[in-house]
Amino acid sequence: MRKLIEKDIKNIKNIRKDTKDNFVFFRFVLSKDINPSILKIHSNNHTYDVHISNQGTYQIYIPFSTKIYLEHHTPQLFTQFEYLEKDDSNLKIIDYYKNIYLVQKPIINYLPDDINTYIKNIEFRHSRQITNAFRLVLENIQNKIKKSNNDFIEDILNIDTLINKAYNININYPQNWWDYEIGIPKAIMRILVLIYDHLEINNILYYLDIIYRFSPKADIMHYRWDERKQLKSTGANLTDLIEITNWRYIFHEDYKLLKNNFKLLIKVFDYVKTGDGFYKDGSFIQHDYVAYNGAYGEVLLTNISYLMTTFLKSNIKINKVLDKIFTLIKKHFLPFIFNGYFLDTLRGRSISRSNNTDFSTASRIINAILRLSLLFDNKRKNIIIRLISENIHQEFQIDDDLKDIILLNKELKKTSLTRSYNQMNQYVYQSKNHFFGVSLSSKNILTHEYMNGENKKGWYFNLGYTPLYIGPKSIYEKGYYPTINPYYLSGVTNSNKEISLDEEGLLHLNQMTFGLTLSNQTWIHFDLNSPFDQTKANKSYLLFEQGLLQIVSNVNSNLNVHTTIYNLTDVDLISKNEIIFGGKSLNILSNQELVYETEKLKGSYKDINDFESTTPYEKTYYKAYAEHKDNHNLWYMLTLKTSDKLPKVIVLQDDIHVVNYLKYTYINIFNDKLYESDILIEGTGNYILFEKNNQKQLWFKTLNQTQLSNIKITKSNVDYEILSNNKYKFSEQNKIIKLTYEV
Numbered sequence: 001m002r003k004l005i006e007k008d009i010k011n012i013k014n015i016r017k018d019t020k021d022n023f024v025f026f027r028f029v030l031s032k033d034i035n036p037s038i039l040k041i042h043s044n045n046h047t048y049d050v051h052i053s054n055q056g057t058y059q060i061y062i063p064f065s066t067k068i069y070l071e072h073h074t075p076q077l078f079t080q081f082e083y084l085e086k087d088d089s090n091l092k093i094i095d096y097y098k099n100i101y102l103v104q105k106p107i108i109n110y111l112p113d114d115i116n117t118y119i120k121n122i123e124f125r126h127s128r129q130i131t132n133a134f135r136l137v138l139e140n141i142q143n144k145i146k147k148s149n150n151d152f153i154e155d156i157l158n159i160d161t162l163i164n165k166a167y168n169i170n171i172n173y174p175q176n177w178w179d180y181e182i183g184i185p186k187a188i189m190r191i192l193v194l195i196y197d198h199l200e201i202n203n204i205l206y207y208l209d210i211i212y213r214f215s216p217k218a219d220i221m222h223y224r225w226d227e228r229k230q231l232k233s234t235g236a237n238l239t240d241l242i243e244i245t246n247w248r249y250i251f252h253e254d255y256k257l258l259k260n261n262f263k264l265l266i267k268v269f270d271y272v273k274t275g276d277g278f279y280k281d282g283s284f285i286q287h288d289y290v291a292y293n294g295a296y297g298e299v300l301l302t303n304i305s306y307l308m309t310t311f312l313k314s315n316i317k318i319n320k321v322l323d324k325i326f327t328l329i330k331k332h333f334l335p336f337i338f339n340g341y342f343l344d345t346l347r348g349r350s351i352s353r354s355n356n357t358d359f360s361t362a363s364r365i366i367n368a369i370l371r372l373s374l375l376f377d378n379k380r381k382n383i384i385i386r387l388i389s390e391n392i393h394q395e396f397q398i399d400d401d402l403k404d405i406i407l408l409n410k411e412l413k414k415t416s417l418t419r420s421y422n423q424m425n426q427y428v429y430q431s432k433n434h435f436f437g438v439s440l441s442s443k444n445i446l447t448h449e450y451m452n453g454e455n456k457k458g459w460y461f462n463l464g465y466t467p468l469y470i471g472p473k474s475i476y477e478k479g480y481y482p483t484i485n486p487y488y489l490s491g492v493t494n495s496n497k498e499i500s501l502d503e504e505g506l507l508h509l510n511q512m513t514f515g516l517t518l519s520n521q522t523w524i525h526f527d528l529n530s531p532f533d534q535t536k537a538n539k540s541y542l543l544f545e546q547g548l549l550q551i552v553s554n555v556n557s558n559l560n561v562h563t564t565i566y567n568l569t570d571v572d573l574i575s576k577n578e579i580i581f582g583g584k585s586l587n588i589l590s591n592q593e594l595v596y597e598t599e600k601l602k603g604s605y606k607d608i609n610d611f612e613s614t615t616p617y618e619k620t621y622y623k624a625y626a627e628h629k630d631n632h633n634l635w636y637m638l639t640l641k642t643s644d645k646l647p648k649v650i651v652l653q654d655d656i657h658v659v660n661y662l663k664y665t666y667i668n669i670f671n672d673k674l675y676e677s678d679i680l681i682e683g684t685g686n687y688i689l690f691e692k693n694n695q696k697q698l699w700f701k702t703l704n705q706t707q708l709s710n711i712k713i714t715k716s717n718v719d720y721e722i723l724s725n726n727k728y729k730f731s732e733q734n735k736i737i738k739l740t741y742e743v
């Protein structure tokens with residue numbers, strides 16, 4: 001039996017004298033989680049329903065009354081009653097976002113001819129269909145507003161139909177939690193903002209309460225109602241949930257809780273040492289083991305660009321976090337953009353989505369950065385605009401509201417840079433003319449990400465893949481990944497052993513993946529231990545000013561193994577040793593005879609993503625690869641120029657690789673072997689030896705070493721002076737330097 005309780009006006013806080021006969025917010029708190037139910041509120045002979053379930057604050061817009069009555073079977077759970085006048089201070093935020101949400105086109109996989117019939121008849125088999133259905137309503141409303149059509153009756157009916165049919169607690173979660181807790185709520189929130197002037201406030205509060213059942217808090221996700229399971233939200237998921245809960249607080253005019261969300265947001269900017277988040281070296285990890293600057297990182301940055309404006313317009317002081325945001329932009333996003341394209345190896349499974357390309361990803365990131373630059377002082381704003389100008393071209397798509405703050409250059413003026421991102425096993429070299437990457441894995445980074453039927457055939461993406469961006473256009477933008485032979489990715493050493501399409505990403509249990517960046521070169525140590533075909537090999541990569549050098553030795557496999565030198569489209573063949581790619585001459589040097597093949601391949605995004613269309617693509621591929629039939633050790637070089645100043649491989653043994661380039665000697669040692677020349681080094685590791693100011697310097701990272709060491713050896717009257725930690729010993733033996741690692 002339901003119980004009725006009476007609340008006298010004297011027991012309710014925040015009553016103003018001028019509230020008499022006016023409508024006011026009646027706010028209360030549910031003290032703990034309960035099963036979904038309805039609280040009836042009786043006031044002035046009117047009855048109002050509030051849909052409740054999660055612990056937290058609720059409110060309803062009712063006429064002011066000296067007495068109200070609450071009807072529920074557990075009235076003792078309701079506390080902290082308040083009457084609040086509606087002050088409409090949220091309108092400036094709502095108006096700001098109306099313009100944004102009006103032009104933001106939702107990502108939809110399917111467009112029906114008749115949206116009303118489609119929603120009425122659809123049988124949902126996957127949660128993504130539900131998200132797409134709400135996005136269809138959103139897009140329909142956007143189109144109406146653009147045509148000055150304010151008839152939204154059918155759209156509101158469609159929302160109610162979808163809620164009753166597929167978005168309520170009484171229906172078990174099918175498939176992906178993300179749709180229920182983020183995808184669907186974000187679509188509904190955008191709809192509420194766009195048609196705010198056409199909805200009764202209690203209708204808005206009703207939709208907010210429905211969303212609150214699935215997304216009660218910004219810092220919680222995987223909220224399973226059948227088992228009450230919770231996980232801590234991080235990164236992009238956290239910022240999505242902050243946006244969703246922000247709107248609840250904005251519509252409720254509850255700015256105290258809005259400030260709490262700001263406190264949650266600023267934690268995103270702090271560097272982490274493990275798990276999801278930003279790392280000091282420029283890495284960004286999501287899903288524990290995936291390098292994700294260009295997908296979840298992009299969503300996070302885009303969300304931040306809008307959220308910071310929300311908080312600013314809510315009179316929340318944001319200056320204290322702008323320094324951190326400025327650093328994140330420079331270290332974690334801009335280094336991966338070349339000519340308006342974002343590096344694919346940092347986009348996870350989103351590379352299998354036809355509407356999410358390296359170009360569109362870069363576009364969203366750049367626009368987010370420009371939006372954030374409006375919050376900076378002039379000095380930092382000008383730095384950001386200069387850096388952006390160096391990374392994009394005239395054809396780049398700038399949002400209309402941001403076009404006035406940047407003038408794109410006809411010719412990019414870019415300085416070269418190379419960096420090691422060891423936390424996510426990614427290594428890049430970028431100049432005005434080219435962008436080379438090396439994508440690796442380890443015990444901390446998956447071979448690839450396969451999830452929810454997305455990114456089939458991505459097995460070898462982080463096992464040595466070397467994407468090449470040369471010239472003004474990217475070959476990876478449309479149709480590349482659905483059509484390429486996945487067993488022949490540039491830079492990868494593997495067999496043709498068939499792998500299941502739904503093979504999940506695996507941790508790579510090798511000994512050591514590490515890159516040293518010194519001056520303008522990056523030297524990488526990688527011992528391959530493929531979890532897919534059990535191929536083992538010792539590999540070194542050198543990223544230098546004009547190209548890429550790779551060394552492959554000690555290949556061990558029961559299968560026929562090959563190393564792909566390149567596998568590209570849009571290529572003009574000049575000779576076996578030269579191709580024209582991206583309008584530039586690319587030279588191929590190697591110590592082995594290579595196999596060259598040309599093939600036409602067809603495919604669709606459906607082949608690599610369950611939720612994509614079967615629209616066919618056809619591309620012509622030009623590939624070169626080396627076979628390891630006789631277990632010959634291999635080196636090859638891709639370079640934009642040929643000269644005497646190219647790197648030289650001076651030692652190519654099974655377990656030792658040594659390269660001379662300019663004043664540097666690059667040494668990789670595998671399996672604890674001993675390298676002996678004019679210097680003697682022992683132990684698995686990655687080493688760079690050079691002289692500077694009459695000093696010999698050795699930069700190195702060895703197996704089991706916790707951090708990079710830089711040891712300088714200067715001549716003294718007695719012996720060498722060792723500037724190092726106690727884990728390493730050096731001794732002079734006939735002017736030979738010996739390094740041993742203390743276990």
